[in-house]
Amino acid sequence: MSILVFVENADGQVKKTSLEAVAYAAAISEDVTALAMGNNIDQSELEGLGKYGATKVLHADDEKLNQGIIQAYATVISKAMESTGADILVLANSSLGAPVSARVAIKNDASLVSNVVALPDTSAGFKVKRSIYTGKAFANVELTKDKKILAIKKNAAEVKETGGAATVEKFAADLSDSEFDAKITNTDKATGEVLLPEAEIVVSGGRGLKGPENWGMIEELAKELGAATGCSKPVSDMEWRPHHEHVGQTGVKVSPQLYIAIGISGAIQHLAGVNSSKNIVVINKDPEAPFFKAADYGIVGDAFEVVPKLTEAIRAAK
Amino acid sequence: MKILVCITHVPDTTSRISFTNGDTEFDKSGVQYIIGPYDDYALARAVELKEQSGGSITVLNVGTAETEPTIRKALAIGADEAIRINAEPTDSLFVASEIANVAKDAGYDLILMGRESIDFNGGMVHGMVGELLGLPSVSPVMTLDIEGDTAKMTREIEGGKETIEVKLPFVAGCQEPIAEWKIPNMRGIMSARTKPLNVVEPSAGASATKLEKFEMPPAKGDVKMIDADNVEELVNLLKNEAKVI
Ligand SMILES: Cc1cc2nc3c(=O)[nH]c(=O)nc-3n(C[C@H](O)[C@H](O)[C@H](O)COP(=O)(O)OP(=O)(O)OC[C@H]3O[C@@H](n4cnc5c(N)ncnc54)[C@H](O)[C@@H]3O)c2cc1C
Numbered sequence: 001m002s003i004l005v006f007v008e009n010a011d012g013q014v015k016k017t018s019l020e021a022v023a024y025a026a027a028i029s030e031d032v033t034a035l036a037m038g039n040n041i042d043q044s045e046l047e048g049l050g051k052y053g054a055t056k057v058l059h060a061d062d063e064k065l066n067q068g069i070i071q072a073y074a075t076v077i078s079k080a081m082e083s084t085g086a087d088i089l090v091l092a093n094s095s096l097g098a099p100v101s102a103r104v105a106i107k108n109d110a111s112l113v114s115n116v117v118a119l120p121d122t123s124a125g126f127k128v129k130r131s132i133y134t135g136k137a138f139a140n141v142e143l144t145k146d147k148k149i150l151a152i153k154k155n156a157a158e159v160k161e162t163g164g165a166a167t168v169e170k171f172a173a174d175l176s177d178s179e180f181d182a183k184i185t186n187t188d189k190a191t192g193e194v195l196l197p198e199a200e201i202v203v204s205g206g207r208g209l210k211g212p213e214n215w216g217m218i219e220e221l222a223k224e225l226g227a228a229t230g231c232s233k234p235v236s237d238m239e240w241r242p243h244h245e246h247v248g249q250t251g252v253k254v255s256p257q258l259y260i261a262i263g264i265s266g267a268i269q270h271l272a273g274v275n276s277s278k279n280i281v282v283i284n285k286d287p288e289a290p291f292f293k294a295a296d297y298g299i300v301g302d303a304f305e306v307v308p309k310l311t312e313a314i315r316a317a318k
Numbered sequence: 319m320k321i322l323v324c325i326t327h328v329p330d331t332t333s334r335i336s337f338t339n340g341d342t343e344f345d346k347s348g349v350q351y352i353i354g355p356y357d358d359y360a361l362a363r364a365v366e367l368k369e370q371s372g373g374s375i376t377v378l379n380v381g382t383a384e385t386e387p388t389i390r391k392a393l394a395i396g397a398d399e400a401i402r403i404n405a406e407p408t409d410s411l412f413v414a415s416e417i418a419n420v421a422k423d424a425g426y427d428l429i430l431m432g433r434e435s436i437d438f439n440g441g442m443v444h445g446m447v448g449e450l451l452g453l454p455s456v457s458p459v460m461t462l463d464i465e466g467d468t469a470k471m472t473r474e475i476e477g478g479k480e481t482i483e484v485k486l487p488f489v490a491g492c493q494e495p496i497a498e499w500k501i502p503n504m505r506g507i508m509s510a511r512t513k514p515l516n517v518v519e520p521s522a523g524a525s526a527t528k529l530e531k532f533e534m535p536p537a538k539g540d541v542k543m544i545d546a547d548n549v550e551e552l553v554n555l556l557k558n559e560a561k562v563i
Binding site: 010015067068070071074093094095096098099100101102103105106107110111112113114115127129131132133134135136137138139140141142143144145181182183184185186187188189190193195196197198200201225243244249250257258268269272275278279281282292293294295296297298299300301302305306309310313314316317 | 331337438473
C-alpha cells in the first residue's frame, strides 16, 4: 500500500498532529511519502520526518503555499497522490486538514472518513473506527472506493520513532491563479503558547472563577504543567477569555492526556468536547456538580484555595 | 443576494446517545431533534445579511419527511422558502452530491452551512459542495461580512484566526460567534406555516462509505475523591497512577 501523508507546519516546524499522521501511516505501510508545503520550512525538519516512518518527502516549496489556502492545498495534494500513485491519503483532522480533505476526496473519487481514532482493519474490506456524537460514541465504517482518505483525530495516534532520515525531493505543483481565489490577508495567532487543540495537558476554567482578573492562577498552574488553557462557553461569551479557548460541543474539542476542569459545572455540551481526554481532574466547590461523574479524580473545594496549593505541590514534586 | 443555507436535523445537544438493532441504528426513542447548532449560526448570519442588504434565503435539508418540523423552524427563524431532498442521508458524499445537484444552476451568491453536524461530526460537506460546484470553500468561518461582490471573513485556526477575502459565490462552513442565535417569534412561526417547502426527489447520489456498526466508549470507572487539604495526594496519583505529569 502506497500512502501519502499531508504534513502541516507552524512557523517552519512540523506540527505534532502531522507527526501523528506520519506515524499512523507508518504503522500501516512501509511505503510512506510525506508532502510538505511552503518555502518557510527547514530541510532538517523535512528529513526528520524519516524518523517517524516517512521514506520520502515531497516538498512543494512555492512561497504562495506558505499560507494554508484550502483550494490550492487540495490541488497540490491531489497532484502528489497522482504522481506517487498513492491509494491512501492520511492527514490530521485539523482546522486545515479537514476542509482540504473534503475537496481532495471529490477530486480523487475517494472515500473519506474523518475523526479516525484507530488503525484500519483490513481483514475484510477496509474499515476504520471514527469518533461520532462529539466523542460520545464511535462508528465502524467501511471505505468502499479504491482510493481512501483518513483524517486522524488529534492525539489518537501515537508518535513513534521507527525510522531514519528521509530523502527530500522538490515537488512542482504548477498551480494556476484560480487556486488562490481565497486570499488570506492577515493571520492573528497566539505565539509561544501551548496550542489548545494539540495539547497533552489542558487546564480549563469556568464561570466559577468569577472574572477574567482571576485567570492568573489558571495560567500559573498551566505553566507549571506545560499545559494549554481552556474555558467554558459562558467564559468566552463574556469575553473573559478569547473565543479560541472555548472548549465543548460548539467550541474546540480536546483529547489530552490530562484535562483539569476548575469551576466548570460539567454541562453535557462542555463534556462533549472533553470526553476523549485520557484523564479528567475536576475541582469544584459543589459536590453535586455533574462533572464529577465524568472525572477520574475530584476535589470538592474552593478553586481560589485549591488551585494555588496544587500549583505549589506540583512545583514541589518536580 | 441569494443565499442557500443547508441545515442538518440532529439530536438535541443534551440527548443520551444509544443504539439499537445490534448497534446498527441510532436509538431515536425519546430524542428531541433540532437544527444543527452550527447550522443555526449559519442561518442566523444569513438572516442578518438579508436584513442588511435584502435578498432571499432558501434552506435545504437532505432528509425524510420527519425532518420537516426542523425545516419549518428554520423558516420561522427567517428563511423564505425551503427545499427538502427526500432521502435518508447515508454519508457526506451523498449529502454533498444532492446539495450540489440542487444548487448548480440556481445562482446562489452564498452557500452557508455549519462547520460540521453534531451527530457524525464529519466536517466535509462544505468542502465537497465547493469542489463539486467548482467554487471556493472556507471553513470554519467565525465572522462573515459582504462588501459588494467580496466576502470578508475570519477563519479559525489552531490557536488563532485568519482573515480571508474571497469573491462571491462561495461556500462557507460556519461556527460561532458569526451571529447571535435567533429564536423564532410567534409571527415567524405563523408565517412559516405558509412558506413554500418543496420536496425534491434525490438524484441517486453516490455514497463512498458504509456504516458497519456503532460502538459506545468503555464505561468510566468511579471518580477518586481527594481531600481539598491534601492536594499532594492528587499530585502523587497523577504522577504515579495516571502517569500524566
Ligand atoms: C447548543 C448549546 C451548545 C453549547 N456548547 C457549549 C460548549 O461548547 N462548551 C461549553 O462549555 N458550554 C456549552 N454550552 C453551555 C453549557 O450548557 C453550560 O451553560 C456551560 O458549559 C456552563 O459553563 P460553566 O460550567 O463555566 O458555568 P456554570 O454552569 O455557571 O458553572 C460554574 C461552576 O463553578 C462552580 N464554582 C463556583 N464558584 C466556585 C469556586 N469558588 N470554586 C470552585 N468551583 C466553583 C459551581 O459550583 C459550578 O459548578 C452550550 C449550550 C447550548 C445550548
